Amino acid sequence: MEFEQPTSAIVSCQWLKRQLDNPKLVLIDALMNTVIGIDALHYETNQMIPGALCVDVEQDLCDLNSSQLHAMPTTKQFNALMVKLNISKDATVVIYDQQGVYSSPRVWWTFKYMGFDNVFVLNGGLPHWLAQGYEVDNHYRQASPVGDVKAGDIIVARKQTHRVATAQSILSRLKDDNLILLDARSRARFNAEVAEPRAGVRAGHIPGSSCLPFIELLSQRCLLPVEQLQRQYQQMIDSADERVLYSCGSGITACILILAADVAGYHNACLYDGSWAEWGSDSKLPIQS
Secondary structure, rough: OOOOOOOEEEHHHHHHHHHHHOOOOEEEEEEEEOOOOOOOOOOOOOEEEEOOOOEEEEHHOOOOOOOOOOOOOOOOOOOHHHHHHEEEEOEEEEEEEOOEHHHHHHHHHHHHHHOOEEEEEEOOHHHHHHOOOOOOOOOOOOOOOOOOHHHHHHHHHHHHHHHHEEEEHHHHHOOOOOEEEOOOOOOHOOOOOOOOOOOOOOOOOOOOOOOOOOOHHEOOOOOOOOHHHHHHHOOOOOOOOOEEEOOOOHHHOHHHHHHHHHOOOOOOEEOOHHHHHOOOOOOOOOEEE
């Protein structure tokens, strides 16, 4: 089967349908039980796209030994998952989720942070797949037996540290006029008009940051068309070459902004992984409301 290499960070359901039987494809359902900022979809029966592997974002791809909520996994943890799932360096990895575009961008960015770039997001995820009337399974695919992919051919993390920022690195730049920091939370949370959903977290935002709610980049649980995304980012970023930091509640939905920016042609992105759950919990860090 001839493989169609994606030309964008997102792929359509039609593209995925054509590629489902391609041996180069690895399809991952980015399962996440915590859903904030969008009405969560719940399914009466197990439904997944045929051939999908399951990754529990909050267990498999978060460092559970970190005090930080939803911290990026360690390289050891990521490598162990790649061995467990038997994913080759030559694979084309496509991530989807059950909410449309919610947790899948986080897994996409995690792969990129770990140095693997041949990874893409299914635009609209499972809801859009179902809306097309495509078939589903009621069970996940089991990873191929260990040994089917030679040990030397399995993905190995090569951490790209420029893709993730810390609180201290942001704090050191707060007086930098060139700092661009976009916050994916709702405007009400950003402006401290409502309490934070997590106990002990102050209301407000990082000084100098701007609000771009992730929900405003979606329509019917898909990313907006590229032209509309470009207009959104043109209002907030002067040049596509500028380095942009992205934040949210706990480092999940900021990745929706990063994905949308990538689709719109803004590729110089960096995630503040701790996001507001970390910043808002630390009384030593300044806030604005």
